[in-house]
Amino acid sequence: xDLILEYQDQLLSGTWVTIKLALLSLLFAVFFGLIGAWxxxxxxxxxxxxxxxxxxxxxxxxxxxxxxxxxxxGQELANSIGTLTGLWEYAEISQFAAGVGTIxxxxxxxxxxxxxxxxxxxxKGQIExxxxxxxxxxxxxxxxxxxQMVVYALPGFSNNWLxxxxxxxxVSVIGLQDVVYNGFVAGRSTRQLFTFMFAxxxxxxxxxxxxxxxxxxxxxxxxxxxxxxDDG
Amino acid sequence: MAESIVxxxxxxxPIDIVLIAQNFDRFLWGALTTLELTIISLLVGGILSIPLAxxxxxxxxxxxxxxxxxxxxxxxxxxxxxxxLIYYGLGQFEWIRETFLWGPVLSQAWYCALIAFSLNTAAxxxxxxxxxxxxxxxxEIEAAKACGFSRAMRMRRIxxxxxxRRALPAYSNxxxxxxxxxxxxxxxxxxxxxxxxxxLNGRYYLAYEGFITAAVLYFIIVLLVSRGFRLWEKHWLAxxxxxxxxxxxxxxxxxxxxx
Numbered sequence: 001x002d003l004i005l006e007y008q009d010q011l012l013s014g015t016w017v018t019i020k021l022a023l024l025s026l027l028f029a030v031f032f033g034l035i036g037a038w039x040x041x042x043x044x045x046x047x048x049x050x051x052x053x054x055x056x057x058x059x060x061x062x063x064x065x066x067x068x069x070x071x072x073x074g075q076e077l078a079n080s081i082g083t084l085t086g087l088w089e090y091a092e093i094s095q096f097a098a099g100v101g102t103i104x105x106x107x108x109x110x111x112x113x114x115x116x117x118x119x120x121x122x123x124k125g126q127i128e129x130x131x132x133x134x135x136x137x138x139x140x141x142x143x144x145x146x147x148q149m150v151v152y153a154l155p156g157f158s159n160n161w162l163x164x165x166x167x168x169x170x171v172s173v174i175g176l177q178d179v180v181y182n183g184f185v186a187g188r189s190t191r192q193l194f195t196f197m198f199a200x201x202x203x204x205x206x207x208x209x210x211x212x213x214x215x216x217x218x219x220x221x222x223x224x225x226x227x228x229x230d231d232g
Numbered sequence: 233m234a235e236s237i238v239x240x241x242x243x244x245x246p247i248d249i250v251l252i253a254q255n256f257d258r259f260l261w262g263a264l265t266t267l268e269l270t271i272i273s274l275l276v277g278g279i280l281s282i283p284l285a286x287x288x289x290x291x292x293x294x295x296x297x298x299x300x301x302x303x304x305x306x307x308x309x310x311x312x313x314x315x316x317l318i319y320y321g322l323g324q325f326e327w328i329r330e331t332f333l334w335g336p337v338l339s340q341a342w343y344c345a346l347i348a349f350s351l352n353t354a355a356x357x358x359x360x361x362x363x364x365x366x367x368x369x370x371x372e373i374e375a376a377k378a379c380g381f382s383r384a385m386r387m388r389r390i391x392x393x394x395x396x397r398r399a400l401p402a403y404s405n406x407x408x409x410x411x412x413x414x415x416x417x418x419x420x421x422x423x424x425x426x427x428x429x430x431x432l433n434g435r436y437y438l439a440y441e442g443f444i445t446a447a448v449l450y451f452i453i454v455l456l457v458s459r460g461f462r463l464w465e466k467h468w469l470a471x472x473x474x475x476x477x478x479x480x481x482x483x484x485x486x487x488x489x490x491x
Contacts, residue, residue, distance in 0.1 A: 060451040062412040065426055069443040076439035162308075169310035173419055180313055187320070194321030201309045201317060208308040 004199050007186040011196075014182035015203055021099050021178060022165045022207075028104025029164065033111025040116050051112065058109030064170045066106060071098035071174045099171035107164045114156035119145060121152045151222045158215040162208055169204070179203055248438065252445050255432055262428035263449050269424065270414045273346055274407060277353030284354065285361035286387065299358070306355035311413045314352060319344035319420045345417045353410050360406060364399040365391055397468045404461035408454055425449055 004011070039051035058066075071093060078091035122145060130140040172180035179200050187196030238250055252259075284303070287295045306314065322328050322338055337343045368391050376386045418427035429442030 057451065059408075060454040061447045062415040062426070062450055064415040064418075065429070065443055065447045065450060068426075068430070069440065069447060072433065073440040073443060166310040169312040170416075172312070180310070180316070184316065184320075192324055194317065194324040197313060197317040197321045201305070201313050204309040204313060205305060212308075 003190055003192055003195060010182040010186055011179060011199060014177060014179035018168050018178045021096065021168045021171060025100045025103040026161060026164065028100060029107035029111050032105055032108025033115050036108060036112030037115035037119060040112060041119060055109045055112050058106050063103065063106045063167050064173060067098060067102045067170055067174060070102045074098065095171065095174050095176035098174065099176055103164060103167055107160055110160045114153050114160060118149045118152035122148050154219050154222060161211060165207055165211060247440050247444060251436060252441055258428050259445055259449060262423055262425040265422065266414050266424040269345060269349060269417055270411050273349035273353055274410055276350040278357055280354035281357035281361055284358035285365060288358060288362040289365040303355040303359050306352050311352050312416050315345055315348040315416050315420060318348045341420045341422050345420060345422060349410065349414065353406065356406050360402050361395060361399055364395040368394060400465050400468060404458060407457060411454060411457065
């Protein structure tokens, strides 16, 4: 315990990196999820096909493989584009950017399915009514689809988020100094790896417990006035 | 002909396909290691999860609390950290290093990964099974009671067979999740599919080849697994699907009465 207190700065700064990584990639995931859901539900066949390929790839390939591919391959690609066009000489993708980008894209695929299901759960008549009232497509989205979609998407969203926050641990493999990396380094230098990995485990447990209760509260708040069947 | 293809690929392909082909047998071995780890941990975790799920679904508070804690910790933390804790962490304790298990089991990366993965999937599967045990329809249990089934017999003959079937769609997700999770093995020196990809890239100082090959092979495995589960679901859950519309289509004249 004394040892952990001695290294608390490293652990706390690592935790902060993990939280930033998780929240930023969540933002990306929601963004990609909305675009993906829009593409999957659009009448444009090309958009449908691209979205289908996107979700299939993202769900078929493990996230660590994609993180490594983006971090090492992306760097190489950026450099060859640079030399080919002569626009820049050397580009570097940071571990953080690679992590945020990849986890954002991967969970965007999961969010796509969640949002698609939520939009489909909204009765079609309401959208037709919006059209009949002369609302523009943006107004329909803002006034009719979005407020209800949030409610329907919340359970799936919560699940995705809880998986995503745990996935951020994988970015330590490419050397991002998150809580896992810092805990590991501290544990190795003190030869107390169990103590430190256990501390990291507990930090993650606190993070997921906080998000879990927060999301439950949100769910309660947003599902007022909505009747859910128990056997969903 | 073959030579000119090789020559063409060597000069024009953006990734070194020839090198991948030369090392393809290693990738297949890696895939085998991945499958081995995944399947054995799913089996061990699956067997562990059944008693855990029964305890979680029951009313015994003394047994319930530790099992709840186990599933809560293993579901609330990353598999990577759990694996590190077992592989790197256990060596911290003198008394563990002195037990007979240390040499052959606990100091081996393969067994450590297997232990971590099994416990992890046991926790997820237990919660999943608990859900489907709890949702068994009341009538079936009442009928079994009326027939004089004991509690154990009800569990074995009525609840579990139907709970397993109803848990199948969610379990297919867990299987794919475990397959994805098994990449963690490559971080503790195991040459699984990703491990081979990382080895290839490190050895020849490459950026894409190893990872892309691993990605494609993982994709194929996931595709086959989910296809397999879909067929399995069709077989085992046939009684829960709506009846085939073609077979029950009413005769034309009656259709108007059947709204």
